[in-house]
Amino acid sequence: MTPEQIAFTIPNYLLAALFYTLLGRLLLGLFVPEGWDNYIWRALLRLTAPPLAVVRVLTPQAIAPALHGPLALAWLLGLRMALFLLFQSAGWITPPAAGGAG
Secondary structure (H helix, E strand, O other): OOHHHHHHHHHHHHHHHHHHHHHHHHHHHOOOOOOOOOHHHHHHHHHHHHHHHHHHHHOOOOOOHHHHHHHHHHHHHHHHHHHHHHHHHOOOOOOOOOOOOO
């Protein structure tokens, strides 16, 4: 892997991991009470607290707190897209050659 590919892959991986962790929290939250004392639930709460705090700061007060989770997912997805477009526009991500090794 080239240094450019590594520079793209690591932040993209971290954003994806955070995205899916937040998605897991939202989906599991539909089935368990907020104060559930399970180690997986506590880990999801701890890992997703920072992006939710950022979303609370960035979103207007008119947005219901129940929508902060889906908004955080949208922000993370947007960040991943922006990262991809930035690296692609710089020419650091190129599509594979047609008729690759077979």
